[in-house]
Amino acid sequence: EPEVTQTPSHQVTQMGQEVILRCVPISNHLYFYWYRQILGQKVEFLVSFYNNEISEKSEIFDDQFSVERPDGSNFTLKIRSTKLEDSAMYFCASTQDRDHEQYFGPGTRLTVT
């Protein structure tokens, strides 16, 4: 069964460093998403991506964040200058079209020290 994959599973970085989280969505899906879950809190939407551009973003997704689909398979989230409060589990998701369910990857745990 096709699945969304994410790498790395755990990333530790120092405050102020740039990090790139990687995702490989399901191959025939067209909509891609990043969510995050701070420990003990709810899963929060960050950004959605369709047709090579951002289609929606939340207030969390500020200028420190960017997303890219550099090739036909990867979907990345970049945080330019990490802060302590960026520590969270980051989930990638994808869906075939707007009315189908989203399939989630296993997540990348980001720890900023």
Place this chain on the structure above:
Amino acid sequence: AQSVTQLGSHVSVSEGALVLLRCNYSSSVPPYLFWYVQYPNQGLQLLLKYTSAATLVKGINGFEAEFKKSETSFHLTKPSAHMSDAAEYFCAVKRGQAGTALIFGKGTTLSVSS
């Protein structure tokens, strides 16, 4: 704006007992509602979804949920709990008619004892 509220951050049941996880929603448009489950160290897996068809929705692993517009609720139930049902459960609503992103509740941890 759309939102969901999950009542009870932790629910404990005995194996074989009824499972009831509560979710109330707020939506300015007809909602699309979802229940996801998260097992330890895994991603979110869809249990079931409501998209304005039948109000009683059946999902995987014996779970079902009933959409009640008058109560703005979408509670998740299972007649008989199994040990393997222990996990975190999230209710979610689609962000808006024009959007596709999901707004999640805080989650409910289900514990099942033998």
